Amino acid sequence: MKITDLGKAGDKKKLAHANWVANEVEALFRSVRSSKSHDVQKAIETKYGVDVSYFTTWNAWTICMERTVGSYDEGYIVMLELTVDSIEGFLNGCRPLLELNGCLLKEKYGVVCLSMISLDRNNGLFPVAVFFCRSECHETWHKFLEMMKPYVELHKSKLTFISDRQKGLIEAVGQVFPYANYKYYFRHMYKNMKYRRGTNLEK
The missing domain is CATH 1.10.10 (Arc Repressor Mutant, subunit A)
Incomplete structure (x- = not known):
């Protein structure tokens, strides 16, 4: 009918x-x-x-x-499989620089995606790993970094991490990679300085 x-x-x-x-x-x-x-x-x-x-x-x-x-579920599985294969590319063709970032996924699952991205020899972005979690905090960053530590430390050079100072990230990097270098995005620091300067001028 x-x-x-x-x-x-x-x-x-x-x-x-x-x-x-x-x-x-x-x-x-x-x-x-x-x-x-x-x-x-x-x-x-x-x-x-x-x-x-x-x-x-x-x-x-x-x-x-x-x-x-395509299916959201299948998409998540494919992304996780691809990140495992990226380790070899990072060790053999990338600089010892790892950018850390987190973003909220607003589609079906509503979770947070933590990412680890490097630079290849041509200064191109090279995805190393992604980690899906419920929230971005010290605990989730610490877990993600601990999972990646055995792999990224195989790089022949000393690692350098760079980020925008996400919640709990600085402490997590210091705990898991105590001897690595740590840098901040200048743009992020500039915004903070500009904001604080404006706040002081208003007082």
């Missing part, structure tokens, strides 16, 4: 589950990659006169997203 065969709006709404909605709007989603969940909701309402819930349209949007660009 098709959804258009039912007269009552309540009956139509019951049939408008996430998989059905995804099948109906998949072509639209593929042609307009910028589509959001509310676009899915509007398309179903316009075509069938059914007010689908936000929860259903979000699930349908997620289904279309994974059909188009």
Whole structure:
């Protein structure tokens, strides 16, 4: 039975589950990659006169997203596998410089990605490792660095770490790599100095 065969709006709404909605709007989603969940909701309402819930349209949007660009779960597994192979590249073709950074992932999982990036001989960025965690703090940085220590210390030169002074990162590096060099981004230091100068002028 098709959804258009039912007269009552309540009956139509019951049939408008996430998989059905995804099948109906998949072509639209593929042609307009910028589509959001509310676009899915509007398309179903316009075509069938059914007010689908936000929860259903979000699930349908997620289904279309994974059909188009691949599964989030598979993507995480691939990224983790690639970082293991990066160790050999870091040891054989990169400078002993490791940039540490953290960013929030706002998609399905809402987790934090901690990254370790180096420079190759042509000054190109070379990803060494990524670590997914619930929050960016001293404990998660310490765990990430401890996991990487046996590998990155195989580099023939003394390591130098560089960062923007993320939460708990300075202490974690000092504990796990007590003899390594540690540098800060000048841009980050400049912003702090400019902010403090402005604060003092206001007093």
